[in-house]
Amino acid sequence: MHPQFPIQYQFPLQSLNTFGIAASAHAYLRVTKTEQLLGVFADAAWVSLPKLVLGGGSNLLLTKDFPGLVLHIALQGREVLASDEHHHYVRAAAGENWHEFVQWTLAQGLGGLENLSLIPGTVGAVPIQNIGAYGLETKDVFHSVTVFDPATSSTRTMDAAACRFGYRDSIFKQDDGRHLIIVDVCFALPKQWQPNLRYAELAQALAEQGIATPSAQQVADTVIAIRRRKLPDPAVIGNAGSFFKNPVVTGAQCAALLERFPTLVHHAQPDGSEKLAAGWLIDQCGWKGRTMGAAGVYPKQALVLVNNGGAQGADVVALARAIQADVQARYGVLLEPEPVFI
Numbered sequence: 001m002h003p004q005f006p007i008q009y010q011f012p013l014q015s016l017n018t019f020g021i022a023a024s025a026h027a028y029l030r031v032t033k034t035e036q037l038l039g040v041f042a043d044a045a046w047v048s049l050p051k052l053v054l055g056g057g058s059n060l061l062l063t064k065d066f067p068g069l070v071l072h073i074a075l076q077g078r079e080v081l082a083s084d085e086h087h088h089y090v091r092a093a094a095g096e097n098w099h100e101f102v103q104w105t106l107a108q109g110l111g112g113l114e115n116l117s118l119i120p121g122t123v124g125a126v127p128i129q130n131i132g133a134y135g136l137e138t139k140d141v142f143h144s145v146t147v148f149d150p151a152t153s154s155t156r157t158m159d160a161a162a163c164r165f166g167y168r169d170s171i172f173k174q175d176d177g178r179h180l181i182i183v184d185v186c187f188a189l190p191k192q193w194q195p196n197l198r199y200a201e202l203a204q205a206l207a208e209q210g211i212a213t214p215s216a217q218q219v220a221d222t223v224i225a226i227r228r229r230k231l232p233d234p235a236v237i238g239n240a241g242s243f244f245k246n247p248v249v250t251g252a253q254c255a256a257l258l259e260r261f262p263t264l265v266h267h268a269q270p271d272g273s274e275k276l277a278a279g280w281l282i283d284q285c286g287w288k289g290r291t292m293g294a295a296g297v298y299p300k301q302a303l304v305l306v307n308n309g310g311a312q313g314a315d316v317v318a319l320a321r322a323i324q325a326d327v328q329a330r331y332g333v334l335l336e337p338e339p340v341f342i
């Protein structure tokens, strides 16, 4: 074993993905220093192998053993960098646990990330799909990201425009950015913090506690309580959160659907399109609580597919395909999976 690259072979990945799927990697490296990436991509033996950059494994579905090298990003470190008239800037290394980082910013007295509390995974994966929850998306609090580019074996900084953020999307999911490895992320947190209570359920939950002007920590605590109530804990039951993105349709498509399905759940978007609730569509097709083999649809939330114990990636894929087919047949809408299939 090379001392700088303690690569391990036939490495089990079951405990490294929140679905709890049993699969192995041909080779595995826990990356604790950026220089290790330089070394890997300078070594002819490793360059040609397929790579999987792994964070917390909470947004991927392993469908088979991985035939290449898994780069498990474990880079650590976080700091308050600077302030200007409007913002405090905080930076964290890609391997930091996201929820712990959010809690740390709150402990520094810095609000802004609290609506994204308790989302599993690492800081480095946060920009990949522009994670969002409870009325906030990454792009709203993002400043810049440092990436390692294997094509040039160098690092560079990218701002929000360069990241091309969209709904559960960014350049890091596109052909011209998929190869980039995120090393650290910098967030711009507002100096004049105001609670973001755009999400009705969050506002209501705070009101029920009699909290009219919540602190950032109170918003975080309420988000955490709601999430614990609604979502399965991956430590108990394997899952990757929402399995499908909410489909976006044109205004005309939505109007046509509403004629046939007057209770259709939809949310108007600023550009005139309409976002449909994927969970509602799946529920209406009768899938909530149903199982197919060892895979199933979470009884409390139809958007979440679960591993009821011993499921293979193929079981989850088969269930997802069956759901997609039903929703397509009934509503003419194709549901797009949110997790990355490996």
Ligand SMILES: Cc1cc2nc3c(=O)[nH]c(=O)nc-3n(C[C@H](O)[C@H](O)[C@H](O)COP(=O)(O)OP(=O)(O)OC[C@H]3O[C@@H](n4cnc5c(N)ncnc54)[C@H](O)[C@@H]3O)c2cc1C
Pocket (backbone or CB within 6 Å): 018, 052, 053, 054, 055, 056, 057, 058, 059, 060, 073, 094, 119, 120, 121, 122, 123, 124, 125, 126, 128, 129, 130, 131, 132, 133, 172, 180, 181, 182, 183, 231, 232, 233, 234, 239, 240, 241, 242, 340
């Ligand atoms: C219970 C539960 C609830 C969830 N709730 C939400 C939610 O509310 N909102 C939401 O948006 N998501 C949610 N998710 C999905 C998931 O937690 C997020 O997408 C998270 O950011 C994934 O982080 P990760 O480190 O686990 O990424 P991984 O699953 O390890 O990787 C996901 C993708 O990012 C790539 N990647 C990871 N790290 C890097 C890096 N450093 N550089 C380059 N590429 C990288 C991987 O190659 C892969 O393609 C939820 C998941 C679960 C299990």
